[in-house]
Each structure stands twice: as C-alpha cells, then as structure tokens.
Amino acid sequence: MSLSLAKELNPLNTEPQAESRRLSTPNPKKNPPSKEHEMIVVMEQGASDAQIQHVAQLIRELGLTDHIIKGTERTVIAAIGDDRAKNKENLETVPGVEKVMPVLAPYKMASREVKKERSVVPLGGTLGASAGGKKVCLIAGPCSVESRPQLLNCAQAVKAAGATALRGGAFKPRTSPYAFQGMGEEGLKILAEARDLTGLAVVTEIMAVDQIDLVCKYADVLQVGARNMQNYNLLWAVGDTRKTVLLKRGLSATLEEFLLAAEYIMSKGNPNVILCERGIRTFETYCRNTLPLAIVPEVHRISHLPIVIDPSQGTGHAHLVPDMCKAAIAAGADGLIIEAHDDPEHALTDGAQSITPKTLKEMMVTLRKIATAVDREI
Ligand code: PEP
Ligand code: MN
Numbered sequence: 001m002s003l004s005l006a007k008e009l010n011p012l013n014t015e016p017q018a019e020s021r022r023l024s025t026p027n028p029k030k031n032p033p034s035k036e037h038e039m040i041v042v043m044e045q046g047a048s049d050a051q052i053q054h055v056a057q058l059i060r061e062l063g064l065t066d067h068i069i070k071g072t073e074r075t076v077i078a079a080i081g082d083d084r085a086k087n088k089e090n091l092e093t094v095p096g097v098e099k100v101m102p103v104l105a106p107y108k109m110a111s112r113e114v115k116k117e118r119s120v121v122p123l124g125g126t127l128g129a130s131a132g133g134k135k136v137c138l139i140a141g142p143c144s145v146e147s148r149p150q151l152l153n154c155a156q157a158v159k160a161a162g163a164t165a166l167r168g169g170a171f172k173p174r175t176s177p178y179a180f181q182g183m184g185e186e187g188l189k190i191l192a193e194a195r196d197l198t199g200l201a202v203v204t205e206i207m208a209v210d211q212i213d214l215v216c217k218y219a220d221v222l223q224v225g226a227r228n229m230q231n232y233n234l235l236w237a238v239g240d241t242r243k244t245v246l247l248k249r250g251l252s253a254t255l256e257e258f259l260l261a262a263e264y265i266m267s268k269g270n271p272n273v274i275l276c277e278r279g280i281r282t283f284e285t286y287c288r289n290t291l292p293l294a295i296v297p298e299v300h301r302i303s304h305l306p307i308v309i310d311p312s313q314g315t316g317h318a319h320l321v322p323d324m325c326k327a328a329i330a331a332g333a334d335g336l337i338i339e340a341h342d343d344p345e346h347a348l349t350d351g352a353q354s355i356t357p358k359t360l361k362e363m364m365v366t367l368r369k370i371a372t373a374v375d376r377e378i
Contacts, residue, residue, distance in 0.1 A: 040114050041091050043075045044098045051096030052077065058091060067269070069115050078103070078114050080267060105302065107259040109266035110273070115304040121244055121272045124220025125201030129164035131274045132306030136371055136378040137335035139203050139246075139308070140360060141167040143350035144180065145187035150342075155194035157357030158340050162364045162378065165201040165221070166194055167337055172349060173207055173227050180348045188218035195220070203246055203337070209237045221246050226278055226313070229253055229261045239268025246337070248276045248310070255295060259303060275299060275307040276337060279314035288316020288353065291324055296331040308335035312353040318344065321355050322363045329370045329378065 041055055052075055056066040064081035079091075092100045105111040123129035123137060131137045140158035145151045145168040155166050170187030172180065183190070191202045203221040206212065207228065215222060221244045228234050229250035238245045245265050249258045262273045277296070279289025291314035299307045311324035325336050341347045341354035355363075364378070371378040 038081075038103045038108055039079045039091075039100050040103055040108075041077045041079065041100050042098045043077065043096055045074050047075060047096035051094075055091060055094055055097060058094065065267070067109055067266075069109075069271075071115060071117050074098075076114060078108055080108055105259075106256065107263040107303075109271070110259045110262045110303050110305055112302055112304050117304060118300070119271065119304045119306060121274050121306055123165045123201040123203070123244055123274075125165060125195055126199035127159075127164040127201070129201045131308055131335045134375075134377055136329055136333065136367075136376050137165060137308065138163040138364075138378060139165040139167050139201075139335060139337040140340045140357075141203075142341045142347065143312070143339045143354060144169045144172050144348055145183050145190050146348050148190050148193070151187075151190045152194055152197060154340060154342060154357065155198050155200055157342060158360060159198045159200055161340075161357055161361035163200065163360075165203050166191065166198070167203045167223075167339070168194075169205045169223075169349070171205055171207045171211065171215075173205070173225050174349075185214060188215065192218040206234070206238065209233050212237050212241065216241055216243055220244065221274075223276075224248060226250050229258065232264055235261055235264035236268055239265040239270045242270055242272070244272040244274060245270065246274045246276050246308070248278050248313075249280065249295075251281045251289070253280075255298060262303075262305060273305055274335070275303075275305050276310055277307060277314070278310035287314075287320065289314055291315060293324075293327055293331045293333075296328065296333050300332060306334035308337055309333045310337045312337075312339035312350065312355075316353050318353055318355045318359075321353065322359065322366075325363060326366060326370055329367055329376065330374060332374060332376075 059066040059079040064079045067078040120132040140163040172182035201220040204219045205223040206215045223246045226248040279291045282290040309328035339354040344351040344354040
C-alpha cells in the first residue's frame with residue numbers, strides 16, 4: 001500500500017495524538033509491532049461463499065479471529081488478534097482474494113478501513129427504527145421510568161411527535177447514592193409494555209454485567225452509560241449478546257478511546273453499535289457538559305458506525321435542547337436521543353434538561369426542514 005493511501009486510510013496518522021503516533025510509527029525496541037499488522041483481507045468482487053469461508057478458515061489456522069464483513073460491493077475479512085511472526089501476506093495468493101491490507105487505526109472493526117459503507121444498525125420495535133441510514137432516528141422519553149402512567153403517556157406522546165424509539169432508565173447511575181436509583185425490573189416491565197402498546201423500540205441502560213439477562217429480556221437496545229464507557233467487562237458482556245448497543249462517550253474520553261470502547265463490543269462479534277455523543281466535561285459552567293458536534297463529521301470520516309447526539313445530557317438545560325437538535329442534524333448526526341417528560345418540574349431525574357412532548361412535536365417541523373436540506377429524513 002502506498003504511503004498516501006495509508007494516510008488517507010488512517011486519518012489518525014495524519015494528525016497524530018500521542019497515543020496514535022505511538023501506535024502508527026512503531027519503535028520496534030519499545031513497542032512490538034503486533035498492533036500494526038492486523039490485516040483485512042479484501043475479497044474480489046463476486047468472490048464465492050466457499051472462497052470467503054476458506055479464507056476465514058485460514059485466518060483461524062493462523063490463530064487469529066476472523067470477522068466477515070459483507071459490504072454492498074465486496075466482502076472483507078478482518079483478521080484480528082496478536083499476530084507477531086505470522087505471515088498473513090500469503091493469503092494474497094488464495095483464490096478469491098484481491099488484496100491483504102494492514103489496518104492502521106488502533107480500532108479495527110469500528111474503522112472505515114475495514115468497512116467503507118456506513119453501517120445501518122437496527123433498533124428494534126415494529127416501526128422500522130434504525131440508525132445510520134437516510135432516516136435520522138429519534139429516540140425520546142424520560143430520563144427515568146417513574147411510574148406506569150408516566151411512561152405509557154410519555155411513550156404515546158413521543159410517538160405522536162415522530163419518535164420511533166423510547167428511552168427510559170430503569171437502572172440509573174446517580175452521582176449521589178441517596179438519589180433515586182430507578183425502578184429496576186418493574187421499570188423494565190413497564191418499558192416492555194410501552195413497546196407492546198406503541199411499537200417503539202426500547203432503549204434502556206445496563207449498568208452491570210450481572211444485569212445482562214434481565215435487561216436483555218425486556219430491552220431492544222442496551223445503553224452503556226458515559227460512566228461505564230471504560231467498564232471493559234461490561235463492554236465484553238454486551239459484545240457477547242446480539243442486542244444493539246448504544247454506547248455513550250465517557251465524560252473525559254477522547255474519540256480514540258471512545259472508538260476503542262466500541263471495538264471491545266465489536267471484537268466479541270456484535271456489530272450492532274451506535275455511538276452516542278452526550279457531551280464532555282470542560283471548564284465551562286453555563287451548561288452541564290460541553291457538546292462537541294464536530295465529532296459527527298469526524299466519526300463519519302474515520303468510522304462506519306452511526307452516531308447519535310444526546311443534547312439533554314449534552315447541555316443540561318431544556319432551553320438549549322431544540323437548537324442543539326437542529327445543529328446536530330445539520331452536522332449529519334444519524335439520530336437524536338432526547339429526554340422528554342410531560343411534567344419536567346416534577347421529574348425524579350433530569351427535569352431541568354427535559355423538554356415536553358409538545359416542544360418535541362413543535363421542534364420536529366424545523367428538524368424535518370433541516371434534514372431535507374442535508375439530504376436526510378426524520
Ligand atoms: C441518561 O441517559 O439519562 C444518562 C445517565 O446518560 P449518561 O450516561 O450520558 O450520563
Ligand atoms: Mn438523564
């Protein structure tokens with residue numbers, strides 16, 4: 001591969017952070033070059049299933065994990081694992097193989113080097129909700145499930161406003177141990193009832209590995225919260241499921257760390273990851289977090305994963321939410337996850353940043369126009 005192509009394929013290499021510089025210009029004495037040499041095998045257009053399976057088998061024989069990624073035009077197979085002293089270039093001679101290329105980015109499965117087309121990740125429910133396609137997905141609902149009437153009313157209202165997925169926490173990561181911690185399984189049951197009633201996909205947070213079976217029983221999408229973005233055991237555990245995962249960016253995580261967290265999930269064979277920018281902690285005080293929307297085009301440049309914006313945690317103030325939704329769609333976001341509550345003043349959690357379903361509905365008129373202007377729909 002030429003240097004210019006390598007640069008194009010590895011944007012992190014062109015503007016190196018300390019970490020990516022270290023990873024992409026190895027000093028063999030300090031860093032064994034293993035991470036440099038993870039490969040993707042690009043199959044020829046029209047390669048047969050038998051040829052693809054044969055290459056996958058050869059990759060396994062090298063002691064590596066194969067991940068087959070079927071694109072619209074061609075299939076690529078990522079060979080992931082520690083591969084010192086392995087000679088994978090030999091794969092180039094195998095029938096059906098067009099070329100073998102190193103993956104330069106530290107994240108592999110999440111990288112655009114491995115998959116050029118944007119991933120369209122299903123959310124579930126019966127309304128065709130997905131993130132990453134032409135349609136911008138709208139996930140809305142209260143911060144927490146508080147009661148059956150509250151949640152069912154809210155579900156119907158956000159659906160009427162145009163949402164195709166319902167958010168609501170049953171397990172809440174609270175800064176104070178004395179604050180409301182969520183309704184637990186009771187809340188999950190109410191969410192599932194709301195899905196049956198409305199067809200909305202259910203997005204809800206999972207906080208611990210031992211909640212996997214319980215949350216999977218009721219939820220369509222497992223939300224991994226900002227505080228858990230680097231809970232690697234949890235990332236692995238949700239990677240072992242085949243549920244869609246909404247992965248929130250950590251409060252102080254870099255984009256590279258965020259994508260490496262996604263990689264934890266994908267490396268376990270779960271390709272259904274949606275990234276969620278929810279703001280980062282800065283010195284600023286007028287808003288709860290600082291919402292960096294430049295992440296949207298940057299993620300689209302270096303990854304194939306969809307990215308949705310959470311303007312509620314992202315600003316902390318309901319009056320800032322509609323304009324940040326507009327800006328997010330203009331920037332190309334694949335979706336929005338918004339806290340909506342019909343009585344924000346009495347919300348048990350995050351009332352100050354919750355908009356009403358009425359505001360949501362009104363805002364949609366403008367969002368639709370913006371979506372059309374950037375060749376999307378909502
Ligand atoms: C939430 O969505 O209510 C939440 C707790 O989000 P985060 O993990 O982004 O703080
Ligand atoms: Mn919240």
